[in-house]
Amino acid sequence: MAETSAAGSAPASETPVSEGEIFHGAPFDLKRIRKSVFASMLESKSRYGGKRIAAIDADGREVSFNDLTKAAFALGHALKAGTEPGEAIGVLLPTGAGAIISFYALTAYGRVPAMLNFTAGERALKAACRACKAKKIITAHRFIELGELEELEAELAKDHELIYLEDVRENLSLMDKIAAAVGTVLPGLVRSHPDPDSPAVYLFTSGTEGDPKGVVLSHANLLANVEQVRDHIKILPTDVLFNPLPTFHCFGLTGGVLVPIGLGVPAICHPTPLQAKTIVKRIAETKATILFATDTFMNQYARAADEGDLSSLRFAVCGAERVKDETRSALRRRFNLEIVEGYGLTEAAPVLSVNQPQNNRPGTVGQLMPGCQAKLVPVEGIDDGGQLHIKGPNIMKGYIRPTNPLALEAPEGGWHDTGDIVSIDEDGFLRIRGRVKRFAKLGGEMVSLAVVENCATSLWPDNMHAAAAIPDKRKGEQVILLTDYDKADRADLVAFARNHGISDLAIPRKIIHVDSIPVLGTGKTDYGTVQKTVEAMMAETPAPAPEPAE
Incomplete structure (x- = not known):
């Protein structure tokens, strides 16, 4: 039996599953992504101006493109000591300026950030570090203190060198400062020039069914998703993006950091999505126009918001879970706010499809991103839908596992099996039926x-x-x-x-x-x-x- 809506009826005009049929997104120019993530940031600095605000931290601190460039070169020069190009370094930080600067600092000198999920626990974090052979972890004394993570800190310190941002800032050497000065003026003389197809970041699955798998995303993978968003969704120069999602999650990293920096719009950073009352007040104060969230969090924000708190928002982009009809109608009724639902997975860097504000079809997750391909493989017992396989410039290089560190398991033929049951209608809109593992046979x-x-x-x-x-x-x-x-x-x-x-x-x-x-x-x-x-x-x-x- 195929999944139905809560009302019980499946939508009409779904495309029947045809073995071998391939669905295509709009055309995509691959030339735009033949560079490194750091080079892309420098291009944005040149395009939008060094004084343009790139991010605003939870305490209101504004980070311009000039600030980001200078800090990344200085911090990166200090962090590269004792490491080799291509080596992984863990990042254990909340969403904020510290995480953004650390990410770009590592990429500036060809090191690979391994974004660590600080909610996952000691076992999962150690397994993640084993998978990518990360020996060092960047964190912050203040984060450990506020997050009450002293026990986790002590356990990680047994096997890893913990590097604290406060200590690095206080002890920057003359050479670190010279690298920052030269890099700000002549970045090509200082930064590394990695292959666009080399690893740019390691992200990790939740590990709820065992040790987490590492997802290897290249520079080209990440930049492809930024450019796909640029092509697919109209982002205005006046937009301000609010991101409360963690940078260890691909939606929070790509959507909340790389997209706004790539498109030259300020990103308002918030360290946790759980502070609903604080978040809705910050949205009002910063006059944010775009919000990235999940259905669960949007529900909480709607309850916490007073009249006018969300009035500056043009739309909210939701992924990671299905948007409930109740959430959508409550936000529309109370705040005249539309939710644009999308579908993504870490393996796709992460956005695979998303609705558009001007072409929003509730109940679906929109159309394929430009340059993406999809095919549906029939599943016994499911008539109108199939198991989704995807291919495209944003699809990962492959998996790595703790049991075989840095041994890449690439998608066969470039096709990744999402494990999701999906139907595609005659206009190319995807509808998620559910995970294959989340079907029962009765x-x-x-x-x-x-x-x-x-x-x-x-x-x-x-x-x-x-x-x-x-x-x-x-x-x-x-x-x-x-x-x-x-x-x-x-x-x-x-x-x-x-x-x-x-x-x-x-x-x-x-x-x-x-x-x-x-x-x-x-x-x-x-x-x-x-x-x-x-x-x-x-x-x-x-x-x-x-x-x-x-």
Whole structure:
């Protein structure tokens, strides 16, 4: 059974899956991306002016292109000591000027930033460093203190050299300062000139099902996505972009740092997406016009915002999870704000498709980015959709793993299997049905766990819900719903499904109440923990009574 909307009906005019059919985005000029990420930043400085503001930190500090260039050359010269070109150096910092300068400082001298997820825990961070052979980690005393990360700091220090930004700034040598001065005037004499196809950054999967995988993105991959956004979405010279997403997440790095710097618009940095009340006030104060977020965070911002707090926004770009109808309608009703939904993955640097403000089709994730190709591989039990494989200039070089450090696992033939079930309509708009792993097989039919969650959300929109599938002797699998709504009743879901023409198979066999639904640092539901929680709780409870025969 294909995924349906909460109302129960699949959209019309979806393209049937045809083995071998390839869908194409708009044409794309590859010449624009034959440079390094640092060279691209210098081009933006030349194009928009050195005094142009590149970023504004959480404390209001403004960083111009001149400031960014000078700081990157000075810091990078200090950091390169004891390392080789192409060597990975970890970056353990929140979104802000420190993270941006550190990223460009490393790339200026041909080192490769490994962006570390400080919410992932000691085991995952050490595994990430093993995968890319990072021996040094850049962080900050103030970040460790504010984040109460002293235990993590102590564990990482056992195996890695921790470099603190405050210490480096206080101890810049004369040569560091000379490099900054020369680099600001004649950058070509100081900076490195890496191959555009060489690694520019290492990012890491969440590791919820084991050790995290490293995703290797080249300079060309990252710049391709910046240029694709330039071609696809109209960004105005007067725009101001607000980014609360972490730079260890590709959406936060590319969308929140590289895109605004590449397009010459200021990026308002916020160190965490969790401070809803502070964020909506900063949006109002900075008169931000574009916001990058997820559905979960947009919901929180809408609740925290007073009238006028979000009035400066032209639109919000949401990815990482499906945008709920309730979120979209609440923002439109209260703030006249449109959400532009997109679809991305780290392996695509990350944006693969996105709606446009002037061509926004709610319920879809827009059309393919320029230069991208897609094909749908049929999946047994799913009629209107297939498993999405993608190819294009923004698709990663490959994976690296802790078990075989820096051994690149490249996508076969350049095609990456996303693991997502997708349909594409006659106008080229993509609709995400769900992860292949997030379909349950009940009585020979495929049921999307996302549909189960959508039904719960339609009934109880103010709460969070997550579905999981576990083995069932009679039907193959059974669906269990976790919810933080303590009054959720299965009978209400039964009535909702039948009133909206939704198959009974999409009704969870059991509802389990929990205090909170686990989420990752990026705001996405942590389905790995959800699955383990369901398995543990079901093992402790008696089996439900058999369902009546149909």
